[in-house]
Amino acid sequence: MTRTFRMNEVQPRLLDETGQGIIGAPLVRPEGHLKVSGQATYAAEAKVENLAHGVLVRATITKGRVLKVDEAGVRDMPGVLAVHMTDERMIRNPAQGMMGESPVRDGKYIEYLGQPIGVVVAETFEQARDAAQRLKIEYSEEEAEVDPDNASETEWTDKEDYGDIDMAMDKAAHSVDEEYITAAHVAGAMEPHAAIAVWEGDKVTLHGSCQLVQFNVKELADALNIEEENVRILSPYIGGGFGSKLGISNEAVAAAIAAKDLGRPVRVVMSRQQVFDAVLRRTETTQRIRLAAEADGTLLGIEHRDRVSNLPNEGFSEPTNQATHFLYGGANRRYRQETARIHRNPSGSVRAPGEAVGMVALETAMDELAEASGVDPVELRLRNIPETHPETGLPYSARMLAECLKDGASSFGWDQRQAPRARREGDWFTGMGVASAARMNMLLPSEARVILTPTGAIVETDMTDIGTGTYAILGQIAGEMLGLPRELVEVRLGDSSFPKAAGSGGSFGAASSGSSVFLACKAIRDQIADKMGCGGDDLTLSNGLARCGNVEKKLEDLIDSDIVEVAQIKPGDTRKEAFSSGFGAHFAEVAVHAWTGEVRVKRMAGTFAAGRILNERTARSQCWGGMIWGIGTALTEAAEHDPRRGHIITRDFANYHMPAHLDVPQLDVKFLEERDDYANPIQAKGIGELGISGAGAAVTNAIYNACGVRIRKFPAHPDVVL
Ligand code: MOS
Numbered sequence: 247m248t249r250t251f252r253m254n255e256v257q258p259r260l261l262d263e264t265g266q267g268i269i270g271a272p273l274v275r276p277e278g279h280l281k282v283s284g285q286a287t288y289a290a291e292a293k294v295e296n297l298a299h300g301v302l303v304r305a306t307i308t309k310g311r312v313l314k315v316d317e318a319g320v321r322d323m324p325g326v327l328a329v330h331m332t333d334e335r336m337i338r339n340p341a342q343g344m345m346g347e348s349p350v351r352d353g354k355y356i357e358y359l360g361q362p363i364g365v366v367v368a369e370t371f372e373q374a375r376d377a378a379q380r381l382k383i384e385y386s387e388e389e390a391e392v393d394p395d396n397a398s399e400t401e402w403t404d405k406e407d408y409g410d411i412d413m414a415m416d417k418a419a420h421s422v423d424e425e426y427i428t429a430a431h432v433a434g435a436m437e438p439h440a441a442i443a444v445w446e447g448d449k450v451t452l453h454g455s456c457q458l459v460q461f462n463v464k465e466l467a468d469a470l471n472i473e474e475e476n477v478r479i480l481s482p483y484i485g486g487g488f489g490s491k492l493g494i495s496n497e498a499v500a501a502a503i504a505a506k507d508l509g510r511p512v513r514v515v516m517s518r519q520q521v522f523d524a525v526l527r528r529t530e531t532t533q534r535i536r537l538a539a540e541a542d543g544t545l546l547g548i549e550h551r552d553r554v555s556n557l558p559n560e561g562f563s564e565p566t567n568q569a570t571h572f573l574y575g576g577a578n579r580r581y582r583q584e585t586a587r588i589h590r591n592p593s594g595s596v597r598a599p600g601e602a603v604g605m606v607a608l609e610t611a612m613d614e615l616a617e618a619s620g621v622d623p624v625e626l627r628l629r630n631i632p633e634t635h636p637e638t639g640l641p642y643s644a645r646m647l648a649e650c651l652k653d654g655a656s657s658f659g660w661d662q663r664q665a666p667r668a669r670r671e672g673d674w675f676t677g678m679g680v681a682s683a684a685r686m687n688m689l690l691p692s693e694a695r696v697i698l699t700p701t702g703a704i705v706e707t708d709m710t711d712i713g714t715g716t717y718a719i720l721g722q723i724a725g726e727m728l729g730l731p732r733e734l735v736e737v738r739l740g741d742s743s744f745p746k747a748a749g750s751g752g753s754f755g756a757a758s759s760g761s762s763v764f765l766a767c768k769a770i771r772d773q774i775a776d777k778m779g780c781g782g783d784d785l786t787l788s789n790g791l792a793r794c795g796n797v798e799k800k801l802e803d804l805i806d807s808d809i810v811e812v813a814q815i816k817p818g819d820t821r822k823e824a825f826s827s828g829f830g831a832h833f834a835e836v837a838v839h840a841w842t843g844e845v846r847v848k849r850m851a852g853t854f855a856a857g858r859i860l861n862e863r864t865a866r867s868q869c870w871g872g873m874i875w876g877i878g879t880a881l882t883e884a885a886e887h888d889p890r891r892g893h894i895i896t897r898d899f900a901n902y903h904m905p906a907h908l909d910v911p912q913l914d915v916k917f918l919e920e921r922d923d924y925a926n927p928i929q930a931k932g933i934g935e936l937g938i939s940g941a942g943a944a945v946t947n948a949i950y951n952a953c954g955v956r957i958r959k960f961p962a963h964p965d966v967v968l
Contacts, residue, residue, distance in 0.1 A: 248745070249811070251765050252818030253689060253926060260768065261726060261858065261928055262921075266788060269726040272863035275718045276737070277483070277711070286483040290440035290515045292453035297442070298327055300504050300514040301374040302496060303364040303381055304523065305356040308891050309390035309589050312354045312363060316382040320366065325373035328508055329381070330500070331364035356385065357557050358591045359893040360523030365500040367512055390589040392892030394530065394555035397586035403554075403563040408637055409578035411536065414547035418538035420619040426535065426607035428960045429884035431528035432521075432894070432902060433596050436713075437485025439525060440515040443501035450506070451478045454498050456740075457487040458749030459708040463742045465494040470502055479708075481740035484750075487712040489595035490525045492751050522897035526594030527885055529554040529564045531603050535611040538578065543621035545630050547578025550608065555586040556593045564593065568600035569684045569939065570608050572825060573647075575632030590892045595751070597875060598935035601685050606879060606960060609681035609943035613950065623680050623947070624655045635825045643824035643924035646855035647682060647831070650918060654831040654853035655680070657916070666954040674837040676848070677952030681943035683830030683854065685753060685936040689926045692758040693745035693814040696724055696766035700802040702734035709747035709759040710740050714934055715864025719756055720763050722861060723928065727767030729787030729801075745812055753828075753932025756860060758815060761926045765813035773809055774801075815927065824924040828936040830854035832876065832944035838953040843964035847877055847945060851914040857922035857931035869915040869937035876941020877905045881961050 261269055280286040287293070305312075317329045356363065366381065368374035391397050415421055435455075442453040450470070456462040459479050467474040484491065497514040505512040516524070536549035550567040563585045570581070596602070612630075616623040628648055634641050655661075660678065669676040694707035705724050711717050721735040728735075738744065748758035768782070775785040780794035787793075790801045835849040852869055859865045875883075882903040886896045896902040915937075921929040946957035949967060959966050 248693060248814050249765065249769055250814045250816055252816050261764070264726050266726045266729060268722050268732055270859055270862060271722065273718055273722060273732055273861060274863065275715055276721060277717045281483065288437055288440070288483050288485055289442065289453045289455040289481065290513060292442050294442055294444055294511045296510055298367050298369065298508060298510050298512045299371040299374045300365040300367045300500055300512050301371065301378040302362045302500060302514065302516065302520060303331065303366060303378045304520070305359060305361045305363050307356055307385045307387045308359045308392065310356050310385045310387040312356065312383060313386055314384040320377040320381050323373065323377045325369035326366065326377045327369065328367040328504060329364065330504055330507065358589050359891050360591060362496040362500065362524055365504050365514060367504045367508060390892065392588050392590055392887065393889065394553060394586035394588055395532070397588050399558065399587040400584045401587065402583070403585045404567065404581050404583035406581040409547060411538065411547045411549045411578045411580040414538035414578035415536060418546055419541040420539045420543065420615060422535065422537040422611050422614045422618060424535060424611060424614060424958060426533045426610060426958050428531045428603040428606055430530040430887065431596050431883055432885050433488035433490035433525065434904060435486030435488055435490055438516045438518055438521045439491065439495050439497045441498040441501040442511060442513045443505040444511040445506050448472065449476045449478070450502050451480065452498055452502060453480050455484050455491050456481040456494070457491045457710055457712055457751050459710060459740060459742050460746040461749065462494045466498060466502065469494065469499045479742040481710055484710055484712040487750060488597045489599065489751065492595055496524060519897045522894050524591060526592055526596065528596035528599070528603070529556065529593035531564065531566055533566060533607040535607055537611050537615050539615055539619055543615065543619040543626045543629055545574055545576035547576040548574065549580040551582040553584045553586060554593065555588050555590065557589065558587040560592050562594050564603070565600035566604035568686060569605050571637055572635055572827060573682060573684050574630040575636050579637065588892065590887050591894065598685055598938045601935065601939035602879065605684070605940040606942045609940050610946060610958065613679065613947040614956065624651050624660060627651055627682055638825065640825045643826040644857065644920050644922040645827070645829055646918050646920055647829040650829055650831040650853040650855055651682065653916070653918065654833050654851060658833040658851050660833065663951065666951050669952070673840045675840060675953040676835065676837050677948045677950070678833065678835050679944045679947030679951055681832045681940040681947060683832055683852065683936055683940040685828050685932060685939045687826040687828055687925055687931040688752055688754040689815065689817045690748035690754045690758045691814060691816045692748040692762045693812065694747065694759060694762035694766050695745050695810065695812045696763060696770060698728060698770050698805065698809040700805055702736065703728050703730055705735060705737045705763055706744040707739060707747040707759055707762065708742050708744045709755065710750045712750045714750060714755065714868060715861055716755065716759065718864055719760060719860040723760050723763045724767055727764060727771065729789060729791065753934040753936065757926045757928060757930045757932060760860060760928050760930060761815040762813050764928050765815060766811040769811040769813055770809050774804065777804055826922055826925045826931065828854065828856035828931045828933060830936055832873065832941045834944040834948045836945060836948040836952055838949055838967060843967035845881055845949060845962060845967060847909070847911050849911055852937060853916045853918060854933065854936055855918040855920040856933045856936055857920050857925055858929045859917045860930055862917065865917065865933050866915045868934050870913050872935065872937020873913050873941045874905050874910055875938045877909060877945055879942035879960060880945035882909065884961055
C-alpha cells in the first residue's frame, strides 16, 4: 500500500539528525564506471535479437501537403522491409512531457522543413538510410512564414500589470530602456534520440531515452491508440536530455509502429543532424527591458517584454520573464509576451526554460542601471532584494541571494574591479562582471518503493538519471536514513513498472524523487522502531545496527523478511505559504582582444544556495555544466535559421559551437549551507538549472567592464564585440 504524504504534513529536518555523513558527501556515481567503460546500455544498445533498422524520412518543404509517395520505388531495394508514410500517429510533434500541449496533427500536413513524416525499415541501418533518401515524395507547397520579427500571426501569451510602469519611468532619476536579442539554442544531448521497440502480442516494450517515464508511457499509448497497461518503457541510462527528451518523440513512435507491423523489433536512432532539425529548440528571443530607479538605484519598477516563436497551436512559450517576477523589487511592473507563429522546428523546454535567456537580458539591464546610477553592480543588486515577493506579497522560503553576492564578491576579488577600459595588458582589455542567479523551485508528486532486506536495501522508482546523479543521491538518501553504507543500497531506475516518479525536468527531479525515497525509508524506520519497542525519533540506525536507548540489535537479526514501503510525496499547501527558489551569484573575468574582438573567459565563479546539497560532487558538476552553457550563451551558441526556409543551418557541433576545453577556464563553485523547510521534506532545491540562470550575463557584463562595449545581442561573436 502506498503511503501518501503532503508537504505540509511532513516534519522536516530528520536528515540533519541521522548523523551518518552519507547525505551530502561528494560520493562518486555508482554507475559511473559502467558509463565510462561502455557497459551501461543506452537505448540503442539494448540487447535485442532479430533487430530491424528504421530511418526517419523527413519533409523537404517547409509547409504544405504530401500528395504522393513512391513507396514502390524503394520497396525492391536491397534489404528494405517496410515503408510507413504519413501515418498521423507518427507525425505528432515531439510532445512536451507535461510541459505543454502538442496536438496530434494531420498525417499529411507539413509544418517545418525536416519534419519526420515516415520511416523506412531495412535489414541494416545503411540500407534503410539509402532507401529513406531515395524515396520520392510529391508535395503541394504553401507559402510559409519563418521570420519571427515579421510574422503576420502573433499571439499574446502573457500580459500582466502591477502599478504603473509608465509613471515610474517618468519620475525615475535613472532609467534603462533597451532591447536584447538572444539566439535559439539546441539541447545538444550527447546521446542522440534513440529507441528500440519490441512487441509481445499487444504489449510493447520501448527501450528509449526518456526524461519523464510515466508521462512518456501515456504519450506513447496515446500515439499508438493502445492502453497504458500495454506500454513498458525502459530508460535506465540516458546520455543527457536538457529538455529535449521530456516528451516522447518521433523515433520512439516510429519504432513502435514499424515493429508492430513487421512483427520484429525495430530500432530507430536519429542522426545528429536529425536531432538539430526535428527536436525541440529553445526559441530565439527579442526582449525589451525598462528599469525605473530612484537616485540611489532603488527600483521603482520593471517592464519585461519579449517576443518568442513557436509553430501554430503549440502550447509552449518560453517563460522568459519567470525570474523577473520575483528577483528584484519595485512596485510598478509590466510583462508582455508575444509568440510569433512561424514554421521553424517547434520550440520547447531547453535547460532552464525562461531564466536561461530571460535573465541574460534582465541581468544585463541591471548592469546598465548600475552604470547609469553610479552604483556598484553588486551593491545595486543587494539594494533591490525585496522583502517579500513583489507581486504576491508571499515571504521567501529560504533565500541567500545577498549572501551569495557578498561571498562571491569577496572570494572573487571584486574590489579589484576597475572602470571600463581601465585594464589593458598588451592587446587585451580585461574586466569583471557579475550577475545574479535564480531558478524557481518546484515539488511534483513522486513515488518510490524501498525494500530493506537482511543484507541491504533496494530503491525502485521510474525516476530517471539523465546524467545528473540520481543513482548516487537516491542511494545516499536511503543509506543515510537506514544506516547503510551506500554500497549496500541498490538503486533501480527508469522502468515504468516501478512506482511513478516526477521524472527529470525543471530541476524538480532530485528533490521530488528524493523526498519519496526519504518518506519510504522513514516508514521503514518506524517499523524497525516498533520492533525495538521505541518511538521512531529515538531510533538510531548505523552500519547495519539498530539502537534504542541501551538496546542494540543487528538489523539482520531484527528482520526476518524484507520490509517493503512505498511512499509518495505530493505538494501540499506550503507553496501558498512561501515562495521557493534557488539563488546564486555568478562572477566572471574576461579578456577582450583589442583588434579582433576575441573574448577569452579567464576566470568564473558561482556561489549558490539551493537548500540541502544532496551530493556535493554531482551538484558541483551540474553547476559547472550550467556555467559552461552560460559561456556558450554569451559567446558561441546560436542555432541559426535559414531566412527563406526556416530550418536550422548550424546543424552540427562544428557550426553550433558549444564551449570546448579551451573556451572554459577553471570554474569555481561554492555552495552556501541552507535548508528550505517549505520546499520539500528533504529541504533540497533544484540545482540542475540554477547554474545556467544568469551565467551568460556575468560574462558579457565583464566584456563591458573590459572594453566598454555593451553586449545586447547574444552570442557575442567577435563581430558583435568590435
Ligand atoms: Mo528541463 S529543460 O525541464 O529538462
